[in-house]
Amino acid sequence: MNHVSRRNLLKMMGVGAGAMALGGGSLLASSSAFAARNKELNILCWEGYNSAQVLDPFRSMTGATVKAESLTNDPTMINRLRGGETSVWDLINVNNPWARKVMAPAGLIKPLPRAEFDHYFDAMLPDFKAPYKWAMSEDGKDLLGMAQRFGPFNYVVNTKKISRATAEDTGWDLFNDPALAGKYGIQESDDWNVFDIFLIAGINPFVVHTPAEMEKFQQTAIKVFKGAKMVSDVASLNQAMVAGEIDLYLTGGTYTVSPARADGYPEMRGITPLRGPVDGKGGVSWIEITSVVNNPAISPLATDFLKYVQKPDVAHTVAFAEGTFNPVTQMGNPECFKLFTKEELDIIQWDSLAEEMSRCVEYDIVPEYAAALDMITAAKRMR
Amino acid sequence: MARLQVSSGLRYASPVLIFLLLGFLAPLVTVVAYSFASPKSFEVFTSFTLANFSAVFDTTNSVWTSFVWSLGLAAVCTVLLAIIAYPIAYGLNHAFGRYASLVSVLFVFPLFVSENVRLYGWVQFFIKNGVVDGVLNSLGWGPAPEVLYSPGITLFGMVYTYLPFMLFPMTLGLSMVPQDLVDAAADLGGGRLMVWREIELPLAMPGILIGMLLTSVLAVGAVAEAKILGGQSVITVVHDIEIAFTYAQDWPLGAALAVLLVLIIGGLTLAVLSRLDLDRVLGRR
Structure with a gap:
C-alpha cells in the first residue's frame, strides 16, 4: 500500500500543528501514541455493545476506559478501518460475511488464539458449533471472531391484518401484490433492501447477475418503492404499524420488531417466507461476528472482552441491551438460557426461531451491490 | 503608525488565525480533495479525477432531482x-408590549429540545389515531386527512424548525426602523401601505435579508424533516450525501455532492451579502 491514507494525512497535519504550536520544539508528545494500552479498549459495534449495562461491569472489573461507538451499517464500519482507523479500534462487531471474506484478506483483523476460544462454541446453539463457518477464515485454519447475536431478517407483519400463515406462505410476493400498495413501509437499511428487492424479483441476491436480472431488479425496485407508504427508521416504522398507518414493512425481523413486541404488541411479528429463490429458501439471516482489529498497539483487553461477553449473564444482558432485543448463540448453554424469562423468549420469537433460521440463507455479499444500491436510490427519487 | 497597528493586530490574531486555518479550513480542504479522488476509494491527495463530478452531471443520474427538491423546498x-x-x-x-419577552422565550424554548425529538412529536400529532385524528374521531368529525409521509408535511416541518432563525433577525431589523421616520412619513400624508412600503420595509430589509439568508442556508441542508415527517417521499441532497458516505461507501462522490452544495449555498450567500450593508444591520450607521 503506497498511498497516503486519510488517517496518516491527518496525523501528519496534527504533527505539523503540534510543531507550529510548540514553535518547532520537541515532538515528544507524539510518542504517547505508542504508550501501553492495557487500560483502554475501543469497540466499533452495532448498538447494544455500547450500552452501559454491557460495558459498566467490564469497566469496574478491569478499571479500564472502554469506549464504544455504534453504527447501524456494516459498510461504514469496514471502511472506517480501511480509511486508516485500525490504529484506533481494538474490536469490530459486524455481520457474518465481512470477517472471512473482506476484513481478514485485507489484513484489517487478526486471528484469535483457538486454544483459548474454540471451547466457547461448544456451549453455543447447535448451528454454531466449532468450526463455525463464518467465524473461520476461508481456508478454515484461523478463528477470526466470535458469534453472539443473530436472527432472521426479512419482513415484519401486523398479524391482526395479515395472518402469520398467509404472510409466510405468500412470501416476498406480498410486495408484488397491488392490493398491498400503500400499506407497507420500507426500512432505510439500504444494504438489506438490496437483498429484498432481489428476492421480491425472484432472484438469488448472492450470485453474479446477468444484465437481464439487473434490469428486473431495477423494475422491481421502482415498483416496490413506488408502492411504499413510507421509507423510514425502525422506530418510525414500528410506530406506524402500531398506529395502523401500515400493515407490514421490509426489511425487518426480530432485530427491528422486538421493541414493539416488548411494548405490548405481540401481533407485530418478524416473518420468514416458507420458500424463495435461494436454493428453495426465501429468508436471509444475520449473525454478528466480533473480531480483534489488526491494531499495531492492540489493547490486551480485546480478547478479555470477547471472553467476558461469553459469560451466561453477560450474554443475556447483550441479548436484552438497550435498543433492540435479539437471540444470542450462548442460549445453547442451559446456564444462559435459564436467565431468559417467558416474556423475553416471546419478545425474540423463540417459539419459531429455529424453524425460521432453517428457512434462511446467511447474509452474504452481493457482487453487484454498488450498481444495485444506485438503482435503489434512483427508485427512491422516483416515488 | 498604521502599519504598526496592522502588524501587531496580526500578531495577536495569529493564534486564532492558525486555529481557524487548521480547524476550519483543513477539513474543508480535505472534503474538496476527496471530491477529486478516484471514485469509491480513499486515495485522497494521491489521485486526481473529475469522474465524481461527471457522475453527478451524467444525464442518466437522477441526483439533480435531489438538488431541485432541496433548493425548491x-x-x-x-x-x-x-x-x-x-x-x-x-x-x-x-x-405585544410587556409580553414581548415572554413571546420571544416561547419561540426560543423549542430550540432547547433536539430537532429529531420535536419532529417525532409532530409524527405523534398527525399519525393515524394520533392527537389530531383521535380528537376529530372523538368529536365525530374524523378521520383526519392523511398528511404524513408527503412533501407537504416535509415543508411544514421545515417551516416549523426554522421559524426562530427567521424571526429574530427580522425582529432586530424591524427594531432598527426609527419611529420618528414612520411618524414623519405619516404626518406628511403617507398612507399605512405607503409608509410600510417606502419606510418600514426598506429600513428593516437588512434584518429581513439576514433572516432569509440564514433560513435558506439551513433549509437547503435540511434532511431530518424529509426523513421523519416526510417518510422519504422526497430525497434531499443532504440525504444523498449521507447515502454516499454510508451505504454506498463512495466518499469521493459524497464529497463532490457536498462541494457542489457548498458552491451553490456560497454563491447564494455572497450574492445576498454583496447587496447588504452589514454595518447598518449591526447598528453602526
Whole structure:
C-alpha cells in the first residue's frame, strides 16, 4: 500500500500543528501514541455493545476506559478501518460475511488464539458449533471472531391484518401484490433492501447477475418503492404499524420488531417466507461476528472482552441491551438460557426461531451491490 | 503608525488565525480533495479525477432531482417564513408590549429540545389515531386527512424548525426602523401601505435579508424533516450525501455532492451579502 491514507494525512497535519504550536520544539508528545494500552479498549459495534449495562461491569472489573461507538451499517464500519482507523479500534462487531471474506484478506483483523476460544462454541446453539463457518477464515485454519447475536431478517407483519400463515406462505410476493400498495413501509437499511428487492424479483441476491436480472431488479425496485407508504427508521416504522398507518414493512425481523413486541404488541411479528429463490429458501439471516482489529498497539483487553461477553449473564444482558432485543448463540448453554424469562423468549420469537433460521440463507455479499444500491436510490427519487 | 497597528493586530490574531486555518479550513480542504479522488476509494491527495463530478452531471443520474427538491423546498420555506414571521416580528416590536419577552422565550424554548425529538412529536400529532385524528374521531368529525409521509408535511416541518432563525433577525431589523421616520412619513400624508412600503420595509430589509439568508442556508441542508415527517417521499441532497458516505461507501462522490452544495449555498450567500450593508444591520450607521 503506497498511498497516503486519510488517517496518516491527518496525523501528519496534527504533527505539523503540534510543531507550529510548540514553535518547532520537541515532538515528544507524539510518542504517547505508542504508550501501553492495557487500560483502554475501543469497540466499533452495532448498538447494544455500547450500552452501559454491557460495558459498566467490564469497566469496574478491569478499571479500564472502554469506549464504544455504534453504527447501524456494516459498510461504514469496514471502511472506517480501511480509511486508516485500525490504529484506533481494538474490536469490530459486524455481520457474518465481512470477517472471512473482506476484513481478514485485507489484513484489517487478526486471528484469535483457538486454544483459548474454540471451547466457547461448544456451549453455543447447535448451528454454531466449532468450526463455525463464518467465524473461520476461508481456508478454515484461523478463528477470526466470535458469534453472539443473530436472527432472521426479512419482513415484519401486523398479524391482526395479515395472518402469520398467509404472510409466510405468500412470501416476498406480498410486495408484488397491488392490493398491498400503500400499506407497507420500507426500512432505510439500504444494504438489506438490496437483498429484498432481489428476492421480491425472484432472484438469488448472492450470485453474479446477468444484465437481464439487473434490469428486473431495477423494475422491481421502482415498483416496490413506488408502492411504499413510507421509507423510514425502525422506530418510525414500528410506530406506524402500531398506529395502523401500515400493515407490514421490509426489511425487518426480530432485530427491528422486538421493541414493539416488548411494548405490548405481540401481533407485530418478524416473518420468514416458507420458500424463495435461494436454493428453495426465501429468508436471509444475520449473525454478528466480533473480531480483534489488526491494531499495531492492540489493547490486551480485546480478547478479555470477547471472553467476558461469553459469560451466561453477560450474554443475556447483550441479548436484552438497550435498543433492540435479539437471540444470542450462548442460549445453547442451559446456564444462559435459564436467565431468559417467558416474556423475553416471546419478545425474540423463540417459539419459531429455529424453524425460521432453517428457512434462511446467511447474509452474504452481493457482487453487484454498488450498481444495485444506485438503482435503489434512483427508485427512491422516483416515488 | 498604521502599519504598526496592522502588524501587531496580526500578531495577536495569529493564534486564532492558525486555529481557524487548521480547524476550519483543513477539513474543508480535505472534503474538496476527496471530491477529486478516484471514485469509491480513499486515495485522497494521491489521485486526481473529475469522474465524481461527471457522475453527478451524467444525464442518466437522477441526483439533480435531489438538488431541485432541496433548493425548491428551501425557497418556498424561506418565502413562507418571511410572510409568517413578519407579523410576529412586528408584534414583538410594537404590539405585544410587556409580553414581548415572554413571546420571544416561547419561540426560543423549542430550540432547547433536539430537532429529531420535536419532529417525532409532530409524527405523534398527525399519525393515524394520533392527537389530531383521535380528537376529530372523538368529536365525530374524523378521520383526519392523511398528511404524513408527503412533501407537504416535509415543508411544514421545515417551516416549523426554522421559524426562530427567521424571526429574530427580522425582529432586530424591524427594531432598527426609527419611529420618528414612520411618524414623519405619516404626518406628511403617507398612507399605512405607503409608509410600510417606502419606510418600514426598506429600513428593516437588512434584518429581513439576514433572516432569509440564514433560513435558506439551513433549509437547503435540511434532511431530518424529509426523513421523519416526510417518510422519504422526497430525497434531499443532504440525504444523498449521507447515502454516499454510508451505504454506498463512495466518499469521493459524497464529497463532490457536498462541494457542489457548498458552491451553490456560497454563491447564494455572497450574492445576498454583496447587496447588504452589514454595518447598518449591526447598528453602526
